[in-house]
Amino acid sequence: MNCLLRWPEPVVRVQSLSESGISAIPARYIKPPSDRPSRNNTAATPTTKNFEATPINIPIINLQNLFSDDQSLCEETLGLISQACREWGFFQVVNHGVSHELMRRVREVWREFFHLPIEAKQEYANSPSTYEGYGSRLGVEKGAILDWSDYFFLHYMPQSLRNENKWPALPPSCRKLIGEYGEEVVKLCGRLMKVLSINLGLGEEYLQNAFGGDNIGACLRVNFYPKCPQPDLTLGLSPHSDPGGLTLLLPDENVSGLQVRKSNEWVTVDPAPNAFIVVSNAIYKSVDHRVIVNAAKDRVSLALFYNPKSDLLIEPAKELVTEDRPALYPPMTFDEYRLYIRTKGPCGKAQVESLKSPR
Incomplete structure (x- = not known):
């Protein structure tokens, strides 16, 4: 742990x-x-002054149909989510129940935070021991190639880890909006966990209980990708797969940047209006994704990570393990895994693949 103190x-x-x-x-x-965005990306055309890939859409799913009296519409939606998780590992949700005005306001208040004077932001400077606060790098490897981004990371759940004094006091509405937004998106994640449990053939509450019931972990990382004079040479966030169970991403409404790997090609996500992007894991694909940057515009996005309770042993549901489909990884707590991946920062699938059990 000493290597993560500074x-x-x-x-x-x-x-x-x-x-x-x-x-x-x-x-x-x-x-x-x-590794540059101008390579291995058939959906992109770089230019000397700007780099912005031509966006294409990952699946867009209307969650309103989950609550329809028409059982066929509900089952159709469950099927679309299952298919998206297995084929893409990503999908967008609309009519999800979170206020569009809240989504707009929380995105804008964070944009205001990042445009505060540097002295105001430095009060929240983070360390690699928890990442909580205002940061500009991931991983502690000396001499590592860095990403073109700043961020703010905070704990939202469990309540015992939540410290609102570590949340920005400026702009004045920031802390209040973080609380309101966190409450709403955690509820949405809980609903999505039920859907994923049903689609896996498990009990409706299985995944939620496996994650710790009401004691799940939830962290928020707000990403700020400044304008970049040479966007074809760098990345806002290097390829990675998220370590937790579910990620809910609120993208920038004006500038595309998120890319996902599909059939060994990088494709750029075109965010649907007022949609969240959902990243799945497990039997469902845990997909490499990255972020490209822009010469003309900066970007703000919010990623809510819905994680298992930190000290729970993570292993596959026994109902899903068979002789033909054995467990791929040894049991490990989420804290142990999180510490493991923090030492080097994002590097595609290399870290998780290195943990695979011998076959």
């Missing part, structure tokens, strides 16, 4: 670099040629 090098705020007027990004943000 960052290995002085932290540079990417937003400060962006606003300094540089025309070329520092070498430590330049990705190897094979």
Whole structure:
């Protein structure tokens, strides 16, 4: 744990670099040629001044049909979610029950936070031991190639880990909106967990109970991707798969940036109006995704991670393990896994693959 007490090098705020007027990004943000967004991406066309892939849509699912009196509509929606989880590992949901006005306000208040003077934000500077607070890098590997982004990370659940004094006091409405938004999206995640349990042939409450019942973990990471003078050379967030059980992403409504890997190609998600993007895990695909950046516009997105209780042993449901489909990984608590992946930051599937049980 000692290796996670401090960052290995002085932290540079990417937003400060962006606003300094540089025309070329520092070498430590330049990705190897094979990892740059202009490669292996048939949906993208880079230009010298700007890079913005042509967006295509992942599945969009209307959750209103889940509560329809028409049983066939409900079953059709369950089937669409199951198919999206198995084929994509990603889908968008509309008519999800979260206020569109709340979604707009929470996104804007965070945009205001990132445009505060650096001194106001530095009060919340984070460390790699918990990541909680204002940050600009992931992982503690010295000399690592960094991503073109800043972020704010906070704990929302369980209540014992929630410390509102660590949430931004400015803008004045920020803490109140974080609380309201967190409550609503955690409820939505709970509804989605029931759907996933049903689709896996388990009891409706199985996954929720396996995650700790009312003592689940929930963390919020707000991502800020500043304008970048050379967006074809770097990434806002390197390829990774999320470590928790479910991720609910509120994307920027004006600028596309999220990419998912589909059949070994990177495709850019076109966010539907007032939609959340859902990232699944388990039998369902845990898909590599990354973020590209933009020369003309910055981006803000909010990722709510719905996680197992930190000290619970994570292993497959016994009902889903067979001789032909054995457990792929040894049991491990979420805290143990989270500590493991924090040492190097995002690096595709390499970390989780290294944990596979010998076959």
